[in-house]
Amino acid sequence: MFFRIDASDGIPIYEQISRQIKFAVASEALRPGEMIPSVRELARELAVNPNTVARAYRDLQAEGILEALRGTGMLVTRQAVKQCRADRIELLRQRIRQVFEEACRGQLALDELRVLVNEELARLPESSS
Amino acid sequence: MFFRIDASDGIPIYEQISRQIKFAVASEALRPGEMIPSVRELARELAVNPNTVARAYRDLQAEGILEALRGTGMLVTRQAVKQCRADRIELLRQRIRQVFEEACRGQLALDELRVLVNEELARLPESSS
Amino acid sequence: MFFRIDASDGIPIYEQISRQIKFAVASEALRPGEMIPSVRELARELAVNPNTVARAYRDLQAEGILEALRGTGMLVTRQAVKQCRADRIELLRQRIRQVFEEACRGQLALDELRVLVNEELARLPESSS
Amino acid sequence: MFFRIDASDGIPIYEQISRQIKFAVASEALRPGEMIPSVRELARELAVNPNTVARAYRDLQAEGILEALRGTGMLVTRQAVKQCRADRIELLRQRIRQVFEEACRGQLALDELRVLVNEELARLPESSS
DNA sequence: GTGGTCTAGACCACC
DNA sequence: GTGGTCTAGACCACG
Numbered sequence: 196m197f198f199r200i201d202a203s204d205g206i207p208i209y210e211q212i213s214r215q216i217k218f219a220v221a222s223e224a225l226r227p228g229e230m231i232p233s234v235r236e237l238a239r240e241l242a243v244n245p246n247t248v249a250r251a252y253r254d255l256q257a258e259g260i261l262e263a264l265r266g267t268g269m270l271v272t273r274q275a276v277k278q279c280r281a282d283r284i285e286l287l288r289q290r291i292r293q294v295f296e297e298a299c300r301g302q303l304a305l306d307e308l309r310v311l312v313n314e315e316l317a318r319l320p321e322s323s324s
Numbered sequence: 325m326f327f328r329i330d331a332s333d334g335i336p337i338y339e340q341i342s343r344q345i346k347f348a349v350a351s352e353a354l355r356p357g358e359m360i361p362s363v364r365e366l367a368r369e370l371a372v373n374p375n376t377v378a379r380a381y382r383d384l385q386a387e388g389i390l391e392a393l394r395g396t397g398m399l400v401t402r403q404a405v406k407q408c409r410a411d412r413i414e415l416l417r418q419r420i421r422q423v424f425e426e427a428c429r430g431q432l433a434l435d436e437l438r439v440l441v442n443e444e445l446a447r448l449p450e451s452s453s
Numbered sequence: 454m455f456f457r458i459d460a461s462d463g464i465p466i467y468e469q470i471s472r473q474i475k476f477a478v479a480s481e482a483l484r485p486g487e488m489i490p491s492v493r494e495l496a497r498e499l500a501v502n503p504n505t506v507a508r509a510y511r512d513l514q515a516e517g518i519l520e521a522l523r524g525t526g527m528l529v530t531r532q533a534v535k536q537c538r539a540d541r542i543e544l545l546r547q548r549i550r551q552v553f554e555e556a557c558r559g560q561l562a563l564d565e566l567r568v569l570v571n572e573e574l575a576r577l578p579e580s581s582s
Numbered sequence: 583m584f585f586r587i588d589a590s591d592g593i594p595i596y597e598q599i600s601r602q603i604k605f606a607v608a609s610e611a612l613r614p615g616e617m618i619p620s621v622r623e624l625a626r627e628l629a630v631n632p633n634t635v636a637r638a639y640r641d642l643q644a645e646g647i648l649e650a651l652r653g654t655g656m657l658v659t660r661q662a663v664k665q666c667r668a669d670r671i672e673l674l675r676q677r678i679r680q681v682f683e684e685a686c687r688g689q690l691a692l693d694e695l696r697v698l699v700n701e702e703l704a705r706l707p708e709s710s711s
Numbered sequence: 712g713t714g715g716t717c718t719a720g721a722c723c724a725c726c
Numbered sequence: 727g728t729g730g731t732c733t734a735g736a737c738c739a740c741g
Contacts, residue, residue, distance in 0.1 A: 466741075467740080501741085505740080
């Protein structure tokens with residue numbers, strides 16, 4: 196697979212996995228109908244316990260992103276792309292809002308906040324389009 | 325005291341407490357030399373376990389924001405204001421950076437990100453300056 | 454053949470196959486003495502693993518619904534019709550009982566259950582007689 | 583707690599647990615704001631692995647029925663009752679529909695089905711209201 | 712081979 | 727004490 200996990204950055208491994216799968220679906224690196232690696236295979240590849248991968252898959256299944264075919268494997272559902280894109284944006288919007296609101300609660304001036312935001316936006320690579 | 329805690333928003337309660345105290349100091353709602361409520365008093369007020377408040381105070385003490393007067397209580401140190409202001413900005417900068425980087429990892433286009441950020445900035449009350 | 458399978462509705466595929474064959478026999482769409490499609494043929498037709506069809510056939514054979522003619526194929530036994538009809542009713546009775554009992558365990562009032570049942574009965578096409 | 587699990591009736595243990603909690607909430611045997619037994623406690627009581635209970639709780643949390651207070655325990659959410667009642671009815675409706683549709687696919691006459699249903703309804707204890 | 716369930720036990724942060 | 731994460735390994739049904 197095309198992604199990595201970082202066992203010690205606070206975010207649970209199973210969530211790192213499910214997020215990256217969602218992102219892969221959102222950017223169509225993973226397409227509807229396509230089979231994803233088996234639990235055991237991905238577990239081996241990421242050097243992670245199969246249960247951990249299974250949990251990520253199960254969560255995605257509960258969200259309707261993945262579908263299980265018994266004895267066969269799991270694949271990306273039709274609706275997944277739309278859903279993942281919406282999720283990605285909504286998740287981001289929430290996090291931005293959260294940070295901004297905390298800034299306000301902290302009595303930071305709007306102008307100071309704008310400066311900070313622009314500084315950080317400027318740091319981002321142009322290539323991330 | 326003048327702030328609230330939300331027991332179920334992911335951020336540990338003790339950290340919510342210490343942050344809000346820092347913010348209060350940064351905005352001079354709490355001034356150097358001023359006594360802060362006792363552990364028990366604040367715990368009662370926030371309907372929170374006293375251990376939790378104690379931990380927040382302990383953390384702030386370790387950071388040099390608070391100072392204990394034996395048998396009397398705790399008060400805000402002289403250097404606290406400067407420190408809290410710097411902390412506030414640095415904390416915020418980190419969180420903004422974190423969110424933006426996650427957006428990039430999620431393959432979101434820079435322009436989409438800018439739009440999101442501006443939408444959310446626009447939602448903020450002007451009065452927070 | 455005249456039926457379809459749904460790979461993701463919880464019921465094992467081999468069971469979907471055997472049930473539908475039983476139903477076909479019960480309604481005399483499939484008559485005693487008649488040959489049924491070979492494992493390979495039906496597997497191809499249903500886009501299903503041959504092992505799965507084989508298992509369905511094996512189960513039906515064990516129940517005495519099908520009979521193997523060496524080197525020739527499988528056919529419906531004489532006694533099959535009577536048996537399938539009885540099975541069909543008994544199977545249904547069990548499932549109804551199961552659902553009703555679960556409703557009771559869930560503390561649903563008998564009257565609410567009756568209403569539900571009648572609503573669903575009303576939805577059924579008259580033509581299914 | 584007031585319910586039992588049957589380790590070998592096909593339904594996963596974690597689901598038996600979550601269902602019975604939902605039912606308890608729906609019938610207000612468990613009320614919003616009320617704390618439920620800890621993972622370890624219920625596990626001990628049911629003679630089941632704590633992970634299994636934890637999974638049931640986690641599923642309910644994902645559905646918004648339960649809420650976790652870190653270091654404290656889990657409690658029933660405000661909206662839970664409404665949701666559990668709706669769930670209970672909807673779950674039942676689906677299962678009834680499924681059974682009926684299968685009956686039709688099996689070419690059973692509507693009248694035969696009605697007879698079956700009434701026989702089974704009659705078997706239920708009046709007290710289940 | 713596949714996914715799914717369950718057990719057992721370790722470790723963590725939080726209250 | 728609480729819930730949460732993770733590992734390791736067993737067993738099952740299904741294809």
